[in-house]
Amino acid sequence: MRAAGDLVARVQMARGMRIAEAKAYVAEKLSVSVSELTDPVIMTEVRQDLQIGQIMPLPGCAKGIEAKFRLSEVLELDINCVNRFKDRTAI
């Protein structure tokens, strides 16, 4: 969560990708290099810009399920609880 570990984990979980492939997938979707994925300074900015959740939740930034809606779009992944939220709220 300090950098991009949660995002890489999501790709492993959703697509069954191994670590190198999962990192490359996330890096491409975020338009960063693979080596930048573990830099907490760069990733905080990227996460803030994309509104995909950050470890220091500033006022006004996407939090919790809001951020996961964005994340589902950015990573092009189905997120179970996001789909459930849409279903429950008739979005």
Add this chain to the structure above:
Amino acid sequence: MATILTRYGDGTMLTMSEKELMQDLEAGTQDAAERGNIPALSKEELAHLFDIFSLPYNFVSVEPGNEVVLTYDAGTLKIRRVGVNVDRIQALQIYEKIMGADTMELCHVDYSFKPIKPIVTMEQPILEQALLSTHVPLFYGAMPNLGTYTQPDGPFPNPSELMPMGDIEGARASYDATVEEAVKDIVYAARAMHASGADGINLDTVGAAGEADFKASLMAADILKKEFPEICIELGMAGEFILGMHGEMEWEGIRLAGMYPHEQVKLAEKAGVTIFGPVVNTNTSESSPWNLSRAITFMKACCDVATIPIHVNMGMGVGAVTVNDHPPVDVVSRASKAMVEICRLDGL
């Protein structure tokens, strides 16, 4: 000649000469190679382990860019175990925002699927609320724990009592019956948690009660994956090989007793498991170099044949981490670095 400061498997300090260090590294890999019928580590890999143990620093790590992700078993249980009196959703937030966890697992203190079944409707709203306020992927997890299905804790005759009486067939029949019931409970709870939005289901400490435990987990994973093709299932093992309590139990025509991680992972893949968590047990009377060399040998063989992500179990008593409630960072960091750099695994 330099002196190496390291530890025994129980965590007590130990000093070794460079010669003794290399001897233990060679003995550790040889032990794993013989037991698992797998390749021993190469001279280059042993030299890399030698270098890691020779580093004078307390904490060591991988080069930037080689980091891996972490999954956790029983996180919301462990925070209570250490006396931090917070609610489970707060525990998830602490792990995520204060410890920077990549993933988390919601679980109940009675960490087995059998007791979860009757209270699953009390667990679902906790998960649903947690998913609204957290960011990281959230597993729901528990143990198959087939030991809870036999007397005095469950309905079936206890095989450990039947065996000494010579009732081998009765004991085997009891194991078979526990598998059937455990599969029902695992699938029931997992279905409910998937419906509530869980990002994944963690079957933890698989094989603790022998091959029946492993079989029930494979069967449950197979059913769940066929019913929900998108579901993520993590399967974390209890020990390095499948205990042959039954002896002849099979899944998909393959005998389960005695399987090591590089064989277990192929069955996990066949059952539709998404992430596999193999284990190598720590020997308390051997040195950390011996334990780590041995663990790396097993894990490398597993990672080499796997087509799914491998998250090696690296906790107290497994993965060359000392059998101690407060594992020392010098051992944990050396073991983690070696696992990532030599095994090319996907997570811890």
